[in-house]
Amino acid sequence: MVGTYGGYGLAAADPVAAPANASEAVQRMIDLSRQSEQMNQQALNAQADLDAKAATAATADQRAADAAATLDAAKAEIRRYQPVIERAATSALLGSRSNRLTSLLVSNSPQQLLDQMSIVDLVGARTNEQLGQYQKATDAAAAAEAGARAAADAARAASVAADKVRSDLEAKRAALQGSMAQVIAAWGQLSAGDKSALAxxxxxxxxxxxxxxxxxxxxxxxxxxxxxxxxxxxxxxxxxxxxxxxxxxxxxxxxxxxxxxxxxxxxxxxxxxxxxxxxxxxxxxxxxxxxxxxxxxxxxxxxxxxxxxxxxxxxxxxxxxxxxxxxxxxxx
The missing domain is CATH 3.90.1720.10 (endopeptidase domain like (from Nostoc punctiforme))
Known part of the structure; x- marks a missing residue:
């Protein structure tokens, strides 16, 4: 007859009840020990699984933290270029952007004209470059946000998986402890001769x-x-x-x-x-x-x-x- 203990099959015989004979006592001891060995290996496997999943969860947590830091850096980069974008937008709105014709009209000499035209070209190139950098920073922020979200989801999933295995491990350990107690009780019922024969x-x-x-x-x-x-x-x-x-x-x-x-x-x-x-x-x-x-x-x-x-x-x-x-x- 087999019953259950903590969800695992165990011999239902009461280890406290006296065996009918020495042979029965030794066989009970062997059967209980065999079940305990199985549970021991199951608990060890669960521990190994937990260790692996805990490591995965730790890695996922670190990736989530790295992704969040990347997102923060990308947002900081956007803020750095924000004044440039606002000035460019204001200038376009008011129609006050400098151009080559304006430089020609206000120049007092050919050299001054060349100098002003160079400044206009430089300002335009720099603004364009900064606008490009702003776009790159925006794209990077969007990618970082998606990465951070995915990393956070992975970290949560890994944590849930580890918790499930941890719960399974606790159940296996509880079953093993119960089985071990039965083995020790059965061992205590053996005579010195039976113990020696078993060994x-x-x-x-x-x-x-x-x-x-x-x-x-x-x-x-x-x-x-x-x-x-x-x-x-x-x-x-x-x-x-x-x-x-x-x-x-x-x-x-x-x-x-x-x-x-x-x-x-x-x-x-x-x-x-x-x-x-x-x-x-x-x-x-x-x-x-x-x-x-x-x-x-x-x-x-x-x-x-x-x-x-x-x-x-x-x-x-x-x-x-x-x-x-x-x-x-x-x-x-």
Missing amino acids: GSMFPPGFDRDSLLEGLVPGSGTSALAAGLTRVGDPYVWGATGPDQFDCSGLVQWAFHQVGKNVPRTSQQQAGYGTPVDQQDLQPGDVVFFYSDISHVGIYAGNGLMLHASTFGVPVQVAPLGWSPFHSARRF
Whole structure:
């Protein structure tokens, strides 16, 4: 039977009620942990989406501010040329504009005539130039106003989008917190023997870490695997990225960060990083993904094994690849 918590499916079994037997208790723990891991990755994806949209909103806000400043500057330029326009309009209205005939009639000598005609030409050219600049300033102001309006609209839209994702993130986090509480309650019902059986061994029988890592190439997937293997035994913690506690994608991100690769945070994001690899072509250091929603990830360790942080109550360990339904693989 499955119910809902915060809009997400959760096992409806009461974790406080005593399980019928040890097997049922362990299975309940596994089921609840699996659901919590899914929610953890969903919350991480929502956080990444929020970060991206918040950055978009900040960029849009800055563009809106820049556009507003451009508009103010364009309006100031219009005001600078406004007196010229008003004088030209007044002169045309009163018919008092100087011309070459007026210069000829009032000149007392040829030299004075040439001087006055030059002044008239200069005033006309300067006025025409200023009128042209005024037109450019007006056009620039119109363009700036349209740009400012568009930038403001984009900023508002980006803000609304970020708010929606923020609300979604809060719902996912609330659901995760509720699921985690159920997992911890179920864990508390297990006997010491059940807890030990659930945790299992850190390495499968016959696993030889030293021979696996012989000839590893610095900065490669095998060197990331080597870094990850140093964390075997560290606890699984939802949302943790190291250095001494991890969730599944946090371990992968941490391991590759040690060899200089900035791998995305979530399992779904990591599934789009690097290049695809067919399952039959897996090499140690390749990254393997599980479940149809890509909610689990590990690092291939060769011979059908992988390094992963699986779930609450189970430390980082090397386990069979068939631990979960295989989805895909990538080479970072």
